[in-house]
Amino acid sequence: MNSTPEHTHPTPRLLAELAGLLRGAPGSAAPLANTLSVQAMGFATFGRTDALDLFARHPLALSATPHVLIAPDALAVLDVTPEGRHVGVFADLVDGVLARLWVAGPVADDAVAEPAVPVASDDFMTQHRAVCAGDVHDHPRLDAAAWPQVQAAAAEALQTVREPAAASSSQAFVVRAFSSGDAFAALYTLRVLSASVPRHAHRCWALAVCRIGADGALLHRRLAISEPWPVPAPVFF
Amino acid sequence: MTAVLTPAPWNQHPQVRSPAGRAIADLLAQRSRQQPLDGFDPAYADFVDYIVRCTHRIWEEKDIGLCRTHYANDVVMHTLAGPSRGCEAVVQGTLGALAAYADRQVVAEDVIWSEDAPGLFYSSHRITSRSTLEGSDAQYGAANGAAQMATTVADCLVRDNRIVEEWLYRDNARAALQMQHAPRAVALAQAEADRAGDSQRHAWRRQWIDRVRSAVQAWPEAGHPAEGPMRLLQTAWVDDLYGQAAAAVSPSIEVRWPTGRTGWGRGYWIGCLVQLRAQLHDFHFTVEHWAARPLPNDEVAVALRWAACGVHASQGAWGPASGRNILVAGSSHYVLRQGRIVRDQTVFDELAVVRQVLGGLGAVVPGAGGQ
Numbered sequence: 150m151n152s153t154p155e156h157t158h159p160t161p162r163l164l165a166e167l168a169g170l171l172r173g174a175p176g177s178a179a180p181l182a183n184t185l186s187v188q189a190m191g192f193a194t195f196g197r198t199d200a201l202d203l204f205a206r207h208p209l210a211l212s213a214t215p216h217v218l219i220a221p222d223a224l225a226v227l228d229v230t231p232e233g234r235h236v237g238v239f240a241d242l243v244d245g246v247l248a249r250l251w252v253a254g255p256v257a258d259d260a261v262a263e264p265a266v267p268v269a270s271d272d273f274m275t276q277h278r279a280v281c282a283g284d285v286h287d288h289p290r291l292d293a294a295a296w297p298q299v300q301a302a303a304a305e306a307l308q309t310v311r312e313p314a315a316a317s318s319s320q321a322f323v324v325r326a327f328s329s330g331d332a333f334a335a336l337y338t339l340r341v342l343s344a345s346v347p348r349h350a351h352r353c354w355a356l357a358v359c360r361i362g363a364d365g366a367l368l369h370r371r372l373a374i375s376e377p378w379p380v381p382a383p384v385f386f
Numbered sequence: 387m388t389a390v391l392t393p394a395p396w397n398q399h400p401q402v403r404s405p406a407g408r409a410i411a412d413l414l415a416q417r418s419r420q421q422p423l424d425g426f427d428p429a430y431a432d433f434v435d436y437i438v439r440c441t442h443r444i445w446e447e448k449d450i451g452l453c454r455t456h457y458a459n460d461v462v463m464h465t466l467a468g469p470s471r472g473c474e475a476v477v478q479g480t481l482g483a484l485a486a487y488a489d490r491q492v493v494a495e496d497v498i499w500s501e502d503a504p505g506l507f508y509s510s511h512r513i514t515s516r517s518t519l520e521g522s523d524a525q526y527g528a529a530n531g532a533a534q535m536a537t538t539v540a541d542c543l544v545r546d547n548r549i550v551e552e553w554l555y556r557d558n559a560r561a562a563l564q565m566q567h568a569p570r571a572v573a574l575a576q577a578e579a580d581r582a583g584d585s586q587r588h589a590w591r592r593q594w595i596d597r598v599r600s601a602v603q604a605w606p607e608a609g610h611p612a613e614g615p616m617r618l619l620q621t622a623w624v625d626d627l628y629g630q631a632a633a634a635v636s637p638s639i640e641v642r643w644p645t646g647r648t649g650w651g652r653g654y655w656i657g658c659l660v661q662l663r664a665q666l667h668d669f670h671f672t673v674e675h676w677a678a679r680p681l682p683n684d685e686v687a688v689a690l691r692w693a694a695c696g697v698h699a700s701q702g703a704w705g706p707a708s709g710r711n712i713l714v715a716g717s718s719h720y721v722l723r724q725g726r727i728v729r730d731q732t733v734f735d736e737l738a739v740v741r742q743v744l745g746g747l748g749a750v751v752p753g754a755g756g757q
Binding site: 181183184195196197198221222241242248263264265266268269270271272283284286287289320322323324338340381384386 | 413654661
C-alpha cells in the first residue's frame with residue numbers, strides 16, 4: 150500500500166470501508182453517506198441502499214496492495230485485477246464518510262443507461278481545440294505545478310480510447326484532482342465522439358495516479374480507463 | 387429570499403449542517419436545540435433537522451397525520467400542474483402516494499435555507515425518492531414492481547413549525563419513463579382531461595405568466611453567493627450571451643437537468659439553456675427566491691427558484707411549435723467551489739411543460755383571447 154505519511158492513520162480504515170462497500174457486503178458497517186451516489190460498472194445509482202445493491206450484484210474485489218492516494222476530502226485507489234487490468238476507484242469524502250464514488254473499470258453486461266433528452270452541445274466553443282477541459286482553480290487541493298501533467302494524462306487517456314486516434318472531437322473533463330506529496334490523482338470523464346459519420350458519442354471514466362519531480366516532470370503514471378458506458382436511449386416528446 | 391424582507395446573513399448558524407455527505411444515523415440522531423426556533427416542536431434541533439426529520443416521520447415512519455401539525459390549514463402548494471390548497475389535501479395526497487408506493491425513501495440531498503425575516507424560514511429541499519409501485523397508481527396503473535428514482539425540489543415557507551406555502555417541482559417526465567410510460571402519451575392524456583370542464587380552474591397559470599412578464603428582478607445584497615448564479619442566468623436567458631455566462635462557470639461543470647439530461651462542461655450547460663430558450667419566443671425570466679448555505683469541504687450551495695415563459699413558436703425538444711404560451715417554473719441548485727459554479731442540478735416538471743404544449747392546463751394561444 151502506497152499511502153502518504155501524513156495520512157497513514159485514516160487510510161487503512163477507509164480502505165477497509167471502501168472494500169466492504171465494493172463487495173456489497175450486507176450489513177456493512179461502513180459510514181456511507183445517505184446520499185451516496187455511485188458511477189460504476191455502467192450504472193449510476195443514488196443512495197446508500199442502491200449502492201450496496203449494485204455492488205452485491207457486481208462485486209469488485211481490491212487486491213492486498215492497491216496504489217492509494219488520500220486527501221482530507223478525497224480518496225483515489227488504483228489497482229490491478231488478477232487478469233492484469235487496471236481499475237480506478239475515486240471517492241469524495243465528507244468528514245471521513247464516503248459520499249460519492251466512481252469506478253473506472255469494467256462495465257457489466259446488464260448495464261443500461263437511463264433514457265435522456267438529447268442535448269446538442271459544443272464541448273470546445275472554439276476552433277482552437279484543447280483535449281482537456283478543466284481549470285486548476287477548481288481543484289484547490291491540487292498543486293498548481295501538477296496541472297500540465299493532469300492535462301497530459303487526459304491526452305493519454307483519450308489516445309487510449311479514440312478510434313481512430315486522429316481527427317476526433319473527443320474531450321476529457323477533469324472531474325476531480327488533488328495532490329498528495331509529490332503525487333496526484335485526477336478523475337476524468339471522457340466524451341468520445343466517433344470520427345466517422347454518423348458521429349456517435351459515448352462516455353468513459355478514467356483515473357490517473359501520477360508522481361512528478363520537483364521540476365514538474367513526470368516520474369510515473371498509472372492510468373485506469375473504463376470500458377465504454379452504455380449510451381442513453383433518446384427521449385423525444 | 388425576496389428583497390422586500392430583511393434577511394439574516396446567508397451563513398448564519400454554521401453549526402446547522404447540510405445533510406450532504408452525512409450518514410443516516412447521523413441525520414436521525416436526536417440533538418439538543420442548535421439554533422433559535424421559537425414556536426417549533428422541541429423534537430427539532432435546527433431548521434435542517436426540522437425539514438429532514440419531519441419528512442422522515444411523515445413518509446418513512448408513516449405518521450401522515452403529522453401533516454396537520456406541520457402544514458398551515460390554508461397552505462397553498464404550487465406545482466407546474468396547478469396549485470392545491472389546504473392541509474387536508476396534503477394529508478390525502480400523502481396517503482394516496484404511500485398506498486401506491488409504500489417503500490418510498492425520501493432521501494434528503496440538501497436543504498438550502500434562509501431566514502427571510504425573524505422567525506420566517508425558507509427551505510429549498512432537494513430530494514431523490516426511491517420507491518416501488520406495489521399498490522395502484524391513478525396515473526401508472528396497478529402494481530408492476532417498477533421503481534421510481536425521481537428528483538424533487540420542495541421549497542417551503544415555514545413559520546411556527548408549519549409550512550405556510552410550498553413550491554414543489556418534480557422531474558415527472560423521468561418518473562414516467564421509469565414507470566415504463568412514454569411521457570408524451572401521459573402528457574397528452576392529461577391535456578385532454580384539462581380541456582374538459584371549467585377552464586377557470588387553470589386561471590392560476592395565466593396569472594403566473596402575467597407575473598413573470600411584469601416582474602422587476604430583485605437582487606441579493608452585495609456579497610451574497612446567489613448573486614453570481616443569478617447574473618449568469620440573466621446573461622444567458624435575458625441577454626442571450628451564453629458564452630459570456632459560461633465563462634464564469636467551471637470548464638468541467640457537472641450538469642443535471644430534467645428527463646435524464648446529464649453532462650459535463652460549459653458546452654453542455656449552454657446546450658441545456660439554449661434548448662429551452664430556443665423553443666420559446668418573447669421569452670421572459672425571473673428569479674423568485676434565492677438562498678445559500680455553506681457545504682462541507684469549503685463549498686457553497688445556492689438555490690434559485692425561478693420561472694420563465696414564452697410563446698412556443700419553434701420546434702425543439704418538446705415537439706412541433708404549438709404557438710401556445712408556455713410557463714416553465716423550476717429550481718436550480720448550484721455548488722460553488724472557490725466562488726465558481728462546479729455543479730448545476732436543475733429540476734422542473736417537463737411533463738407539465740409538454741402538457742401545456744399539447745393544449746393542457748388552459749394553454750394560452752396568442753391572440754385567441756382565451757386560456
